[in-house]
Amino acid sequence: MTQKALLDGLLDEVESSAKRGTAIVVFDLDDTLFSTADRHLRILAEFAALIETQDARSAGILRAIAREKLRYSIADTAKDHGLEEKLGKDLRDFWFARFFKNPYLLEDSIIAGGPEYADAVIARGGKAFYMTGRDEGMREGTEASLLRHRFPEPDGKGATLVLKPSFDTPDFAFKNEALHKIAELGEVVGSFENEPAHVNMFVERFPKGRHFLLETKHSGRPVELLAGVHRIKDFRR
Ligand SMILES: [Mg+2]
Numbered sequence: 336m337t338q339k340a341l342l343d344g345l346l347d348e349v350e351s352s353a354k355r356g357t358a359i360v361v362f363d364l365d366d367t368l369f370s371t372a373d374r375h376l377r378i379l380a381e382f383a384a385l386i387e388t389q390d391a392r393s394a395g396i397l398r399a400i401a402r403e404k405l406r407y408s409i410a411d412t413a414k415d416h417g418l419e420e421k422l423g424k425d426l427r428d429f430w431f432a433r434f435f436k437n438p439y440l441l442e443d444s445i446i447a448g449g450p451e452y453a454d455a456v457i458a459r460g461g462k463a464f465y466m467t468g469r470d471e472g473m474r475e476g477t478e479a480s481l482l483r484h485r486f487p488e489p490d491g492k493g494a495t496l497v498l499k500p501s502f503d504t505p506d507f508a509f510k511n512e513a514l515h516k517i518a519e520l521g522e523v524v525g526s527f528e529n530e531p532a533h534v535n536m537f538v539e540r541f542p543k544g545r546h547f548l549l550e551t552k553h554s555g556r557p558v559e560l561l562a563g564v565h566r567i568k569d570f571r572r
Pocket residue numbers: 363364365366367528529530
């Protein structure tokens with residue numbers, strides 16, 4: 336089936352479920368609705384500026400990294416480009432202190448078609464839940480980023496934003512727990528994720544739903560996708 340047919344099929348499902356009750360579609364954010372590539376590139380550029388005077392060569396390498404060469408982990412990106420281990424570690428610390436901070440969230444671009452698709456879910460009578468491994472401390476930047484890219488506003492009516500209460504909770508455990516609550520609010524008819532382990536959790540929990548893996552990038556944990564997961568590049572129809 337084409338990407339268009341798959342995405343349209345879920346919207347039809349949303350409409351028929353909404354006639355029976357509350358139809359819910361769950362969207363992950365990072366590398367699902369948003370591309371984090373520009374956030375990575377900004378941090379790389381800032382780190383390059385920091386080391387420029389001591390190590391102009393490495394700074395040049397970092398600045399020249401192309402967005403399609405970015406790995407999920409910044410340490411792997413550094414390694415792929417031949418940076419020495421010590422510098423890779425410093426970069427990792429520098430990245431970690433910034434990647435989850437509100438101003439940096441505003442660097443993100445969208446995965447194509449995402450805002451229109453979330454709109455369509457609501458237009459067809461469904462509810463969009465943004466369920467993310469970002470934590471409450473990132474609410475401000477997340478809301479600003481959603482609005483800036485014209486996603487449905489998470490006002491708790493058409494769309495709702497579900498964040499982790501604290502940074503330290505592992506994403507999988509948090510999502511597993513949050514899904515219990517979401518399932519009580521209506522029928523989860525579909526979901527979108529970039530992490531194979533998370534998509535599998537949706538398939539097991541809501542076997543009648545339609546679940547999608549975005550082929551962007553993921554943590555690289557070796558997880559086999561369960562049967563029935565649909566793979567898509569983006570949200571264009
Ligand atoms: Mg994600």
